[in-house]
Amino acid sequence: xxxxxxxRAEVKRPGAAVKISCKPSGYTFTDFHxxxxxxxxxxxxxxxxxxxxxxxxxxYADRFQGRVTITADTSTETVYMELSxxxxxxxxIYFCATGGDxxxxxxxxxxxxxxxxxxxxxxxxxxSS
Amino acid sequence: xIVMTQSPDSxxxxxxxxxxxxxxxxxxxxxxxxxxxxxxxKPGQPPKLLIYWASTRESGVPDRFSGSGSGTDFxxxxxxxxxxxxxxxxxxxxxxxxxPWTFGQGTKVEIK
Numbered sequence: 162x163x164x165x166x167x168x169r170a171e172v173k174r175p176g177a178a179v180k181i182s183c184k185p186s187g188y189t190f191t192d193f194h195x196x197x198x199x200x201x202x203x204x205x206x207x208x209x210x211x212x213x214x215x216x217x218x219x220x221y222a223d224r225f226q227g228r229v230t231i232t233a234d235t236s237t238e239t240v241y242m243e244l245s246x247x248x249x250x251x252x253x254i255y256f257c258a259t260g261g262d263x264x265x266x267x268x269x270x271x272x273x274x275x276x277x278x279x280x281x282x283x284x285x286x287x288x289s290s
Numbered sequence: 291x292i293v294m295t296q297s298p299d300s301x302x303x304x305x306x307x308x309x310x311x312x313x314x315x316x317x318x319x320x321x322x323x324x325x326x327x328x329x330x331x332k333p334g335q336p337p338k339l340l341i342y343w344a345s346t347r348e349s350g351v352p353d354r355f356s357g358s359g360s361g362t363d364f365x366x367x368x369x370x371x372x373x374x375x376x377x378x379x380x381x382x383x384x385x386x387x388x389x390p391w392t393f394g395q396g397t398k399v400e401i402k
Contacts, residue, residue, distance in 0.1 A: 196391070198337070205396040206329070206337060206380050222390050223291065256336055264349075276327035276384050278348065280336035 162266060163187035165257050165281035172287045178245040181284045183257030188268035190238040191215040193261040196277060197231060197242045201253040209255075212240060247288045254283040292316050292383050296394035304402045309368040311397045313381035318361045325385040328357055328366045331378045331396075340379075341366065368399070376401050 168182040183195065191214045199207040210221035214233035221229055230243045244251060260278035262271035293316040303309055319325045324344035329337040339348045341357035344364055354369040368375055381394040 200331075205378075206331065206382075206393045208382070208391045208393060211391075220390060222392075258337075260339075273323070274321075274325055274384055276325075276339060276342045276382060277329075277337070278339050278342075280338075283336055 163259070163263060163268065163279040165259065165279055167255075167257060167281040167284045170285040170287075172289065173247050175248055175288055175290055177247050177288075178243055179247060179251075179286050180241055180243040181255055181257075181286070183240045183242070183281050184238065185240070185257075185259060185279075188261065188263065189270075190233075190235065192268065192270045193259045195231070195233065195240040196258045197229075198256045198258055198277070199253045200256065200283070201250070204253075209242070214240065244286075247286075249288050252286065252288045254285050256283045257281040291390045292319065292385060292392050294381055294383055294392050294394040296379075296381055296397050298397060299395070300398040300400065302400040302402050303371050305373065306370050309371055309375070309399055311366045311379055311381075311399075313359075313364045313366070313394050315362045315364075315383055315385075319383045319385040320361055321385060324360050324364070325383060326357075326359070326364050327382045327384065328355075329380045329382065329393075330375075331380065332376075337380070371399075371401060373401055375399060 194211045196211040197209040212231040232241045258277035258280045260275035262269045297312045326344045328341040331337045345357045378396045
């Protein structure tokens with residue numbers, strides 16, 4: 162069974178950076194891309210970016226480009242999302258999420274593209290002076 | 291980036307009524323399959339995938355949820371609203387991965 166465990170809630174000052182971790186289990190770490198999604202209070206879901214843990218390639222949304230860095234540590238099988246130059250508008254819940262060909266408790270690398278089938282529990286980040 | 295536009299922004303229906311949510315993409319999201327998904331979001335919970343490839347129901351999702359459409363125009367239908375269906379629903383394109391994925395702005399479904 163796929164499970165994504167995220168780090169706990171954070172409180173940051175404006176201008177600081179926050180780094181959130183996401184440790185997946187239940188599939189081969191390098192088989193699926195890991196994505197990050199922001200959910201701000203009263204706002205919609207905002208896709209932030211993804212990483213391919215196999216080669217470290219990243220894609221970022223224009224809105225977060227230059228402030229977000231997603232990394233993957235294959236030795237600990239953990240993905241990180243760092244967001245810098247925080248403002249009050251970054252107060253939100255941040256989710257890691259992934260998807261792939263998983264059926265009957267097993268997951269497989271596939272040529273098909275899957276959406277976000279599995280989600281972490283979310284990490285609340287509050288930015289306040 | 292592909293822009294996803296949902297309509298309506300909100301709707302309020304009675305139990306047992308049919309709910310229809312539309313999603314339009316600024317360009318086709320077809321690449322062997324329609325790379326379009328629907329999610330349900332309830333307060334305090336992570337989003338839940340309902341439908342992917344435009345019409346494939348995720349395992350465990352009740353069959354009152356269905357998806358249709360192709361190319362640039364898609365629809366999520368809840369055939370008979372239940373109390374637990376009160377939520378915000380989002381469409382998302384995952385076309386030509388890896389490229390920026392985008393969500394619609396969301397549609398809030400309320401029960402009268």
